[in-house]
Amino acid sequence: MSHSPQAPVNPYRVAAVVMIGSFMAVLDGTIVNVAVPSLQGYYAGPDGTPPPYSSVAWAITGYALATAAIIPLTDYGLRRVGHRWMYVGSIALFTLASVLCALSPSLGVLIAMRVFQGLCGGCIMPVGTALVASVAGDRLGRMMSLMGIPMLIAPVVGPILGGWLVDVASWHWVFLINVPFGLGAALLGLVLLPRRDSRRAAVLDVPGVLLMSPGLALVLWGVSNAGAGAPVASPSVWAPLAVGLAMVVLFVRRSLTTAHPLLDLTILGLRPYRTAILLAVSFQAAFTADLLLLPSYLQQVRGLGAMETGLLIAPTGLGALVTMPVAANLIDRLPPRRVIPFGMTAMLLSVLALTQVGPSTGVWWLAVVLTVQGMGIGGTMMPVSTAALQAVRRAEVGNATTLFNIGQQVFGAVGIAVVSVILALLLAATPLGGQAVAGELGGAQLAAGLAQAAQAFGRAFWMPTACLAVALVLALRLPNRVVVPAEDLPPVASSEARA
Known part of the structure; x- marks a missing residue:
């Protein structure tokens, strides 16, 4: 199909808009957790009895389940509504849902509004990724690296910002903080996102x-x-x-x-895409497990507060910012097998080092390990996304992105669940470790209990280490040649590429 001449789209403007919305969506997934005690107090019954934690936790669980449920529909939305309106609409509705969460008169209404918010938020990342990929051209790696910045910064900023907002204002501002980000992203989207869109007939x-x-x-x-x-x-x-x-x-x-x-699964017949998505889910399981273990170790064993923990984890983001632009530039010019294994190796070595943590591990040693870890993340996370999208036709980007996000969502949850069970079993196997992290001991018993708890955390880090070892093996199976987009191949070569 021929296209009429039109002004070229500046992909950096598109990426800037998407980064704002992505930051808001990822931030919301972490910032609410610290507000649970305040929510219990606010929604206490007439007699002052707070609702159980399990009930309030549905404000978090409902959001996560709604996010997962909507992802399979995003490719249909892209085909039916188009990239621009799908993205701006998702941002606008997410912002509205944030306001409704803050105004919720009861816990039941809050949970319902969080489900609504999750349905909107689940669209933001896959639609934003597809939008950036559609205008990236031969700069796909660089554009994907920009998409990775919110995913690195927001989880670190979320607990710190959330704790500060709850302390100086109220839990309502955990949701209202989304309003300036949402309005800014929606307005910029209307102005800067390309008006030509790929809407076409779609059967649901x-x-x-x-x-x-x-x-x-x-x-x-x-x-x-x-x-x-x-x-x-x-x-x-x-x-x-x-x-x-x-x-x-x-x-x-x-x-x-x-x-x-609803989703064309034949795209998994593309070996480069299949390898990249298997690598991504292995990495995601390790990454989310690591994100759970590390703050828990710092707070429960080392006794640090949320803000101190965030500051100590900050070198991870700094390390990623160093390697991310380098890896993005390389992935646009070199085969994936010559780029991704280096970052994966750094990530593997850093998590392997965390298996040796103790009750008094040096802060500077941890900072060095986390800097190396960040460098590994920056050299891995978005280059893997780029390697996956490089293997598909432009018309398949929405479908490929949706499958990619589903895999990450599921295996991210699996990583958290598995490592949580492993850590609980390891702590239960110690005489005093579980009591120590629960704050039930004092004096010499506390010191002994924290030493046992630290050993349990170190052993739990073997789970993400094993996942990263699998990911490294898969990284070495990525293409050793520059992947040619399928639409640029002759028909016979395009068919052979799916073998």
């Missing part, structure tokens, strides 16, 4: 939606329950897992047989 696979979205949410619900401490044999774990996995299997079967599937 309703049975696919009814299988995939609830199935994915049920899987994550079961995994999250396991991570929250429920026994694996508990119906709250195995029942949603079994039903959810069965629905996902039926969805896969339908997708491979229907003419207009």
Whole structure:
């Protein structure tokens, strides 16, 4: 199909708009956690009895489940509505939902508004990634590196900013802080995002939606329950897992047989894409497990506050900012196998070093390890996304991005759940470690308990280490040649590329 001549789109302007929205979405996933005690106090009953933590936690769980449920629909939305309006609409509705969360008169209303917010927030990252990829041209690696900045900064800033807002103002501002970001991103989107859009006729696979979205949410619900401490044999774990996995299997079967599937799974036939997505989910499981263990170790074993923890983790972001632009430039010019394994090796070595943490591990040693870890993240996270998108046709970017985000969402939750169970078992196996981190000991017993807890944390770090070892093996299986976009290949070569 021929296109009429038009002014070139500045991809850096598009990336700047998407970065603002992505920062807001990722920030919201971490900033609310610190407000749970305040929410319990605010929504206490007439007799002053606060609602149980498990009830308030649904404000977090409901958001995560809604985010997962909406992701499969984003590719359909891109085809039906177009990149520009899909992104601006998601940002605007997310901002509205944030205001409604802050104004919620009851806990039930807050949970409902958080689900609404999650449905909007789940669209922001995949749609933003597809939007940037659609205008990146031969600068895909550099554009993806910019997309990685919010994903690195927001998890560090979230707990610090959230704690400060709750202390100096109230929990309402944990949600209201989204308003300036949302309004800025929506207005800039209307002005700077390309007006030419790729809207086209699209058929909604309703049975696919009814299988995939609830199935994915049920899987994550079961995994999250396991991570929250429920026994694996508990119906709250195995029942949603079994039903959810069965629905996902039926969805896969339908997708491979229907003419207009919700997601085209045949894209997994592309070996470079398949390898990249397997690498990404292995990395994501390790990354989320590491993100859980490290702050918990610093606060529960070392006794640091949220702000001190954030400052100590800051070298991770600084290290990533050093290597990210270098890796982005290289991934646009060199084969993925010559770029990604170096960052993956740095990440693997840093997490391996964390298996040796103790009750008094030096702060400077930790800072060096976390700087190396950040350098590994910067050399890995977005280059893997770039390697995946380089392998697909431009028309398949939305579908490829959606599958990529689903994999990351699921295995991110799996990483948290698995390492939570491992850590709980390791702490329970110590005489005093569990009591020490719970603050139930004092004096010499506390010192002994913290030493045992530190050893348990060190052993728990072997789980992300193992995932990163698998990821490194997969990185060495990435293409050793520059991947030519499939639309630039002759028809026969394009077919052969999927072998």
